[in-house]
Amino acid sequence: MNRQDGTCPLTQQQLIDEYFMEVRAKMLDVAAFLDRMDRSVDRNAEDDFRMLTMRQALQVLCAHTPGRVYDIQMIFSDPTTEPLVQLDRKSALGAFDHHRGEVQP
Amino acid sequence: MKYIDLHAHMVSRTTDDYEQMALTGCVALTEPAFWAGFDHLSPVVFADYFNRLTSFEPTRAAKYGIQHYCWLCLNPKEGEDRELARHVLDLIPQFLDRPNVLGIGEIGVNRVTRNEIATFIDHVDLALRYNQLIHIHTPHLEDKYKGTKVIVDTLVDNRRIEPGRVMVDHAEEHTIGMILDRGFWTGLTLYPQTKTSAARAVDMIEMYGSERLCVASACDWGPSLPPYRTLS
Numbered sequence: 001m002n003r004q005d006g007t008c009p010l011t012q013q014q015l016i017d018e019y020f021m022e023v024r025a026k027m028l029d030v031a032a033f034l035d036r037m038d039r040s041v042d043r044n045a046e047d048d049f050r051m052l053t054m055r056q057a058l059q060v061l062c063a064h065t066p067g068r069v070y071d072i073q074m075i076f077s078d079p080t081t082e083p084l085v086q087l088d089r090k091s092a093l094g095a096f097d098h099h100r101g102e103v104q105p
Numbered sequence: 106m107k108y109i110d111l112h113a114h115m116v117s118r119t120t121d122d123y124e125q126m127a128l129t130g131c132v133a134l135t136e137p138a139f140w141a142g143f144d145h146l147s148p149v150v151f152a153d154y155f156n157r158l159t160s161f162e163p164t165r166a167a168k169y170g171i172q173h174y175c176w177l178c179l180n181p182k183e184g185e186d187r188e189l190a191r192h193v194l195d196l197i198p199q200f201l202d203r204p205n206v207l208g209i210g211e212i213g214v215n216r217v218t219r220n221e222i223a224t225f226i227d228h229v230d231l232a233l234r235y236n237q238l239i240h241i242h243t244p245h246l247e248d249k250y251k252g253t254k255v256i257v258d259t260l261v262d263n264r265r266i267e268p269g270r271v272m273v274d275h276a277e278e279h280t281i282g283m284i285l286d287r288g289f290w291t292g293l294t295l296y297p298q299t300k301t302s303a304a305r306a307v308d309m310i311e312m313y314g315s316e317r318l319c320v321a322s323a324c325d326w327g328p329s330l331p332p333y334r335t336l337s
Contacts, residue, residue: 007311069305073279077250081258084218087185092216092246092299 004066030058049097110134110332111292112211112240112274112321115162115173118331122324123169126331133172136162137211137240140182142326148192151179155196159203176210176240177201184215184224194231201235208232210240211274214252217244222255229263239271243280245299253280257287275300275323281309285317294323295332 010018037043037051045051057072078096110126113134126134136158145151158175166173177200179193200206209232214221232239244252256273260266268288276284276291277300284291293309294300301309306320324331 004312008308009311069278069308073277074250076247077279078217078247080251081254083222083255084216086220087216087218090182090215092244092248094246096247 049099050093050095053095053098106130107132108332110321110324111272111319112137112294112323113331114139114323114325115166116157117326118324120165120169122331123166123171127169127171129332131171131332133174134166135174135176135207135240137176137242138178138180139211139325140180144183144186145189148189148196151193151196155200159200159205163205172205174205174207176208176238177206178209178212178228179224180211181213181215181221181225181242181244184212184221185218187220187223190224190227194227197231198235201237208238208240210238210272211242212239213242213244213256215244215248217248217252217255222259225256226259229260229266233263233265241271241273243273243275249275249277250279253283257283257289260289261287269317272319274321276309277301278305278309281313285313288317290317290319292319292321294321296323296327296329298328 008015053075056075060068060071060075063071076095107130110131111134113136115123115134115136116139138154138158155177158177162175163173177197179190183189197209209228212225212228214225229239231237241256243249243256253273253276260268260271260273269290272290272292273284274292275294277293281291281293293306295303295306297303300323310318310320320332322329322332
Protein backbone atom coordinates (compact mmCIF):
# COMPACT_ATOMS: atom_id res chain seq x y z
CA MET A 1 0.00 0.00 0.00
CA ASN A 2 1.31 3.44 -0.95
CA ARG A 3 1.89 5.62 2.13
CA GLN A 4 -0.28 8.30 0.56
CA ASP A 5 -3.24 6.05 -0.14
CA GLY A 6 -6.38 7.45 1.44
CA THR A 7 -4.98 10.95 2.08
CA CYS A 8 -7.55 12.58 -0.21
CA PRO A 9 -10.76 13.05 1.80
CA LEU A 10 -13.02 13.02 -1.28
CA THR A 11 -14.34 9.89 -2.96
CA GLN A 12 -13.41 9.24 -6.57
CA GLN A 13 -16.98 10.04 -7.59
CA GLN A 14 -16.83 13.37 -5.76
CA LEU A 15 -13.49 14.17 -7.42
CA ILE A 16 -14.90 13.46 -10.87
CA ASP A 17 -18.09 15.43 -10.24
CA GLU A 18 -16.14 18.42 -8.91
CA TYR A 19 -13.03 18.55 -11.09
CA PHE A 20 -13.62 16.68 -14.35
CA MET A 21 -14.64 19.77 -16.31
CA GLU A 22 -11.66 21.76 -15.08
CA VAL A 23 -9.13 19.05 -15.93
CA ARG A 24 -10.84 18.32 -19.25
CA ALA A 25 -10.29 21.94 -20.27
CA LYS A 26 -6.62 21.73 -19.33
CA MET A 27 -6.17 18.57 -21.40
CA LEU A 28 -7.71 20.26 -24.41
CA ASP A 29 -5.32 23.19 -23.93
CA VAL A 30 -2.37 20.78 -24.08
CA ALA A 31 -3.79 19.10 -27.18
CA ALA A 32 -4.36 22.46 -28.85
CA PHE A 33 -0.79 23.52 -28.11
CA LEU A 34 0.59 20.33 -29.68
CA ASP A 35 -1.65 20.80 -32.73
CA ARG A 36 -0.48 24.39 -33.02
CA MET A 37 3.11 23.16 -33.01
CA ASP A 38 2.23 20.85 -35.90
CA ARG A 39 0.56 23.68 -37.81
CA SER A 40 3.50 26.01 -37.34
CA VAL A 41 4.62 27.96 -40.37
CA ASP A 42 8.17 26.75 -39.77
CA ARG A 43 8.67 23.40 -38.05
CA ASN A 44 12.14 24.29 -36.92
CA ALA A 45 12.14 22.97 -33.35
CA GLU A 46 10.90 19.40 -33.50
CA ASP A 47 13.68 18.30 -31.16
CA ASP A 48 13.72 21.28 -28.81
CA PHE A 49 14.68 19.86 -25.41
CA ARG A 50 11.61 21.40 -23.80
CA MET A 51 9.32 19.57 -26.20
CA LEU A 52 11.23 16.33 -25.63
CA THR A 53 10.62 16.61 -21.90
CA MET A 54 6.98 17.45 -22.52
CA ARG A 55 6.54 14.31 -24.61
CA GLN A 56 8.12 12.27 -21.82
CA ALA A 57 5.78 13.93 -19.33
CA LEU A 58 2.75 13.06 -21.46
CA GLN A 59 3.74 9.40 -21.31
CA VAL A 60 3.84 9.60 -17.51
CA LEU A 61 0.30 10.99 -17.54
CA CYS A 62 -0.87 7.72 -19.04
CA ALA A 63 0.78 5.61 -16.34
CA HIS A 64 -1.41 3.67 -13.93
CA THR A 65 0.93 4.12 -10.99
CA PRO A 66 0.86 6.96 -8.42
CA GLY A 67 3.55 9.61 -8.17
CA ARG A 68 2.88 11.12 -11.59
CA VAL A 69 3.51 14.70 -10.46
CA TYR A 70 6.82 13.77 -8.84
CA ASP A 71 7.90 11.84 -11.93
CA ILE A 72 7.01 14.72 -14.26
CA GLN A 73 8.75 17.22 -12.00
CA MET A 74 11.90 15.12 -12.24
CA ILE A 75 11.65 14.89 -16.02
CA PHE A 76 11.76 18.69 -16.14
CA SER A 77 14.50 18.93 -13.47
CA ASP A 78 18.26 19.09 -13.41
CA PRO A 79 19.02 15.93 -11.39
CA THR A 80 22.70 16.76 -10.79
CA THR A 81 24.24 18.42 -7.73
CA GLU A 82 27.46 19.82 -9.18
CA PRO A 83 27.45 23.66 -9.00
CA LEU A 84 27.97 25.73 -12.12
CA VAL A 85 31.44 27.27 -12.30
CA GLN A 86 29.86 30.67 -12.90
CA LEU A 87 26.51 32.22 -13.68
CA ASP A 88 25.40 31.60 -17.27
CA ARG A 89 21.98 33.29 -17.19
CA LYS A 90 19.56 34.66 -14.62
CA SER A 91 16.39 32.82 -15.51
CA ALA A 92 15.30 29.20 -15.68
CA LEU A 93 13.83 27.84 -18.91
CA GLY A 94 11.33 25.35 -17.49
CA ALA A 95 13.12 22.15 -18.46
CA PHE A 96 16.58 20.67 -18.16
CA ASP A 97 18.32 19.54 -21.32
CA HIS A 98 19.08 15.96 -20.30
CA HIS A 99 20.95 15.17 -23.50
CA ARG A 100 23.20 18.17 -23.49
CA GLY A 101 23.53 18.82 -19.78
CA GLU A 102 24.50 22.23 -18.51
CA VAL A 103 26.93 24.18 -20.65
CA GLN A 104 29.78 25.42 -18.47
CA PRO A 105 30.92 28.86 -19.58
CA MET B 106 -10.81 33.58 8.12
CA LYS B 107 -7.81 35.47 9.41
CA TYR B 108 -4.49 34.69 7.77
CA ILE B 109 -0.82 35.66 7.63
CA ASP B 110 0.91 35.88 4.26
CA LEU B 111 4.40 34.66 5.05
CA HIS B 112 5.90 35.76 1.75
CA ALA B 113 4.77 38.97 0.09
CA HIS B 114 6.94 41.49 -1.78
CA MET B 115 4.73 44.44 -1.01
CA VAL B 116 7.17 47.06 -2.33
CA SER B 117 5.98 45.90 -5.75
CA ARG B 118 2.27 45.90 -4.92
CA THR B 119 -0.25 48.72 -4.83
CA THR B 120 -2.25 50.02 -1.92
CA ASP B 121 -5.29 48.36 -3.54
CA ASP B 122 -3.65 45.02 -2.71
CA TYR B 123 -3.18 46.04 0.93
CA GLU B 124 -6.82 47.02 1.08
CA GLN B 125 -8.06 43.76 -0.46
CA MET B 126 -5.78 41.69 1.75
CA ALA B 127 -7.12 43.46 4.85
CA LEU B 128 -10.73 43.03 3.74
CA THR B 129 -10.20 39.31 3.22
CA GLY B 130 -8.65 38.69 6.63
CA CYS B 131 -4.92 39.30 6.30
CA VAL B 132 -3.69 40.43 9.71
CA ALA B 133 0.08 40.25 9.11
CA LEU B 134 2.62 39.56 6.42
CA THR B 135 6.33 39.00 6.13
CA GLU B 136 8.35 40.51 3.31
CA PRO B 137 11.70 38.93 2.37
CA ALA B 138 14.34 41.06 0.70
CA PHE B 139 13.93 40.76 -3.03
CA TRP B 140 15.64 41.16 -6.38
CA ALA B 141 14.55 44.42 -7.99
CA GLY B 142 14.30 42.88 -11.46
CA PHE B 143 17.71 44.29 -12.36
CA ASP B 144 21.13 44.16 -10.75
CA HIS B 145 22.00 47.08 -8.53
CA LEU B 146 24.87 49.32 -9.54
CA SER B 147 26.01 49.97 -5.99
CA PRO B 148 25.67 48.36 -2.55
CA VAL B 149 24.70 51.74 -1.11
CA VAL B 150 21.17 51.41 -2.45
CA PHE B 151 20.61 48.44 -0.16
CA ALA B 152 20.68 50.76 2.82
CA ASP B 153 17.75 52.59 1.24
CA TYR B 154 15.99 49.32 0.51
CA PHE B 155 16.42 47.98 4.05
CA ASN B 156 15.27 51.33 5.38
CA ARG B 157 12.16 51.07 3.25
CA LEU B 158 11.44 47.53 4.48
CA THR B 159 11.82 48.56 8.10
CA SER B 160 10.15 51.97 8.13
CA PHE B 161 8.05 53.04 5.15
CA GLU B 162 6.48 49.68 4.28
CA PRO B 163 5.29 48.87 7.83
CA THR B 164 3.73 52.31 7.96
CA ARG B 165 1.94 51.70 4.66
CA ALA B 166 0.68 48.30 5.88
CA ALA B 167 -0.45 49.71 9.22
CA LYS B 168 -2.88 52.03 7.44
CA TYR B 169 -4.81 48.90 6.50
CA GLY B 170 -4.48 47.26 9.89
CA ILE B 171 -1.85 44.81 8.69
CA GLN B 172 1.30 44.10 10.69
CA HIS B 173 4.37 44.14 8.47
CA TYR B 174 7.51 42.09 9.20
CA CYS B 175 10.56 41.59 7.01
CA TRP B 176 13.71 39.61 6.30
CA LEU B 177 17.00 41.14 5.15
CA CYS B 178 19.66 39.88 2.74
CA LEU B 179 21.15 40.11 -0.71
CA ASN B 180 18.70 38.11 -2.81
CA PRO B 181 20.11 34.97 -4.50
CA LYS B 182 19.57 36.55 -7.93
CA GLU B 183 22.53 38.80 -7.13
CA GLY B 184 24.47 36.22 -5.13
CA GLU B 185 26.94 35.66 -7.93
CA ASP B 186 28.55 39.04 -7.23
CA ARG B 187 30.78 38.26 -4.25
CA GLU B 188 32.02 41.84 -3.88
CA LEU B 189 28.45 43.16 -3.72
CA ALA B 190 27.59 40.40 -1.24
CA ARG B 191 30.43 41.41 1.08
CA HIS B 192 29.23 45.03 1.15
CA VAL B 193 25.58 44.13 1.69
CA LEU B 194 26.43 41.63 4.43
CA ASP B 195 28.33 44.42 6.20
CA LEU B 196 25.25 46.65 6.02
CA ILE B 197 22.71 44.21 7.44
CA PRO B 198 23.64 44.09 11.17
CA GLN B 199 22.76 47.76 11.75
CA PHE B 200 19.16 46.97 10.73
CA LEU B 201 18.66 43.75 12.70
CA ASP B 202 17.43 45.46 15.85
CA ARG B 203 14.58 47.22 14.09
CA PRO B 204 11.24 46.05 15.48
CA ASN B 205 9.80 44.43 12.36
CA VAL B 206 12.91 42.44 11.35
CA LEU B 207 12.41 38.67 11.71
CA GLY B 208 15.77 37.48 10.42
CA ILE B 209 17.88 36.80 7.33
CA GLY B 210 16.14 36.05 4.02
CA GLU B 211 15.22 35.15 1.45
CA ILE B 212 18.65 33.67 0.93
CA GLY B 213 19.53 30.63 -1.15
CA VAL B 214 20.65 30.02 -4.70
CA ASN B 215 19.33 30.84 -8.15
CA ARG B 216 21.24 28.93 -10.85
CA VAL B 217 23.26 27.02 -8.23
CA THR B 218 26.71 28.42 -8.97
CA ARG B 219 29.78 28.23 -6.77
CA ASN B 220 29.57 31.93 -5.95
CA GLU B 221 25.87 31.75 -5.13
CA ILE B 222 26.55 28.91 -2.70
CA ALA B 223 29.39 30.88 -1.09
CA THR B 224 27.10 33.90 -0.67
CA PHE B 225 24.39 31.66 0.78
CA ILE B 226 26.83 30.22 3.33
CA ASP B 227 27.97 33.74 4.28
CA HIS B 228 24.35 34.70 4.98
CA VAL B 229 23.83 31.59 7.09
CA ASP B 230 26.93 32.45 9.10
CA LEU B 231 25.64 35.98 9.60
CA ALA B 232 22.29 34.65 10.80
CA LEU B 233 23.96 32.31 13.27
CA ARG B 234 26.29 35.04 14.52
CA TYR B 235 23.35 37.30 15.31
CA ASN B 236 20.96 34.52 16.38
CA GLN B 237 18.51 35.23 13.56
CA LEU B 238 15.78 33.12 12.01
CA ILE B 239 16.46 32.10 8.40
CA HIS B 240 14.10 32.25 5.41
CA ILE B 241 15.31 30.42 2.31
CA HIS B 242 14.40 30.80 -1.36
CA THR B 243 14.71 27.71 -3.53
CA PRO B 244 15.32 28.10 -7.27
CA HIS B 245 12.83 28.09 -10.08
CA LEU B 246 11.63 25.34 -12.40
CA GLU B 247 14.38 22.98 -13.63
CA ASP B 248 16.79 24.30 -11.01
CA LYS B 249 14.40 23.64 -8.10
CA TYR B 250 15.44 20.08 -7.29
CA LYS B 251 19.19 20.68 -7.60
CA GLY B 252 19.10 23.94 -5.65
CA THR B 253 16.93 22.57 -2.87
CA LYS B 254 19.16 19.53 -2.49
CA VAL B 255 22.31 21.66 -2.33
CA ILE B 256 20.70 24.01 0.21
CA VAL B 257 19.35 21.24 2.44
CA ASP B 258 22.64 19.31 2.35
CA THR B 259 24.60 22.48 3.16
CA LEU B 260 22.36 23.22 6.15
CA VAL B 261 22.44 19.66 7.43
CA ASP B 262 26.25 19.69 7.31
CA ASN B 263 26.27 22.76 9.59
CA ARG B 264 25.86 21.48 13.14
CA ARG B 265 25.04 24.94 14.47
CA ILE B 266 21.79 25.03 12.48
CA GLU B 267 18.55 24.36 14.35
CA PRO B 268 16.11 23.15 11.66
CA GLY B 269 13.13 24.54 13.55
CA ARG B 270 14.52 28.06 13.05
CA VAL B 271 14.82 27.67 9.27
CA MET B 272 12.10 27.87 6.60
CA VAL B 273 12.93 26.44 3.18
CA ASP B 274 10.36 28.04 0.90
CA HIS B 275 8.84 27.40 -2.54
CA ALA B 276 8.60 23.63 -2.09
CA GLU B 277 6.98 21.51 -4.77
CA GLU B 278 6.11 17.84 -5.08
CA HIS B 279 9.69 16.75 -5.78
CA THR B 280 11.31 18.78 -2.96
CA ILE B 281 8.83 18.96 -0.08
CA GLY B 282 9.81 15.54 1.28
CA MET B 283 13.52 16.25 1.53
CA ILE B 284 12.82 19.53 3.37
CA LEU B 285 10.33 18.20 5.92
CA ASP B 286 12.28 14.98 6.50
CA ARG B 287 15.22 17.07 7.73
CA GLY B 288 13.08 18.96 10.25
CA PHE B 289 12.86 22.33 8.47
CA TRP B 290 9.76 24.43 7.99
CA THR B 291 8.61 24.71 4.41
CA GLY B 292 6.37 26.90 2.28
CA LEU B 293 4.10 26.32 -0.69
CA THR B 294 3.90 29.28 -3.04
CA LEU B 295 0.66 30.01 -4.87
CA TYR B 296 2.31 31.22 -8.05
CA PRO B 297 0.66 28.91 -10.57
CA GLN B 298 2.81 29.24 -13.67
CA THR B 299 6.24 28.77 -12.14
CA LYS B 300 5.58 27.31 -8.68
CA THR B 301 2.35 25.81 -7.33
CA SER B 302 -1.37 26.18 -7.98
CA ALA B 303 -3.83 26.28 -5.10
CA ALA B 304 -5.09 22.82 -6.08
CA ARG B 305 -1.60 21.29 -5.98
CA ALA B 306 -0.90 23.02 -2.67
CA VAL B 307 -4.02 21.38 -1.22
CA ASP B 308 -2.81 18.01 -2.53
CA MET B 309 0.54 18.42 -0.79
CA ILE B 310 -1.11 19.43 2.47
CA GLU B 311 -3.30 16.33 2.25
CA MET B 312 -0.24 14.15 1.68
CA TYR B 313 2.24 15.71 4.11
CA GLY B 314 -0.02 17.27 6.75
CA SER B 315 0.11 20.84 8.00
CA GLU B 316 2.95 20.48 10.52
CA ARG B 317 5.79 22.94 9.73
CA LEU B 318 4.08 23.83 6.46
CA CYS B 319 3.00 27.32 5.36
CA VAL B 320 1.19 28.63 2.30
CA ALA B 321 1.97 32.05 0.89
CA SER B 322 1.67 34.08 -2.28
CA ALA B 323 5.21 35.39 -2.87
CA CYS B 324 3.37 38.14 -4.71
CA ASP B 325 5.69 40.49 -6.54
CA TRP B 326 5.78 42.34 -9.84
CA GLY B 327 5.19 39.13 -11.82
CA PRO B 328 1.85 37.42 -12.57
CA SER B 329 1.16 36.68 -8.93
CA LEU B 330 -1.58 37.77 -6.63
CA PRO B 331 -1.88 38.18 -2.90
CA PRO B 332 -4.03 35.38 -1.50
CA TYR B 333 -7.24 37.41 -1.50
CA ARG B 334 -7.93 36.22 -5.03
CA THR B 335 -6.07 32.93 -5.02
CA LEU B 336 -7.90 31.67 -1.94
CA SER B 337 -11.26 32.54 -3.37
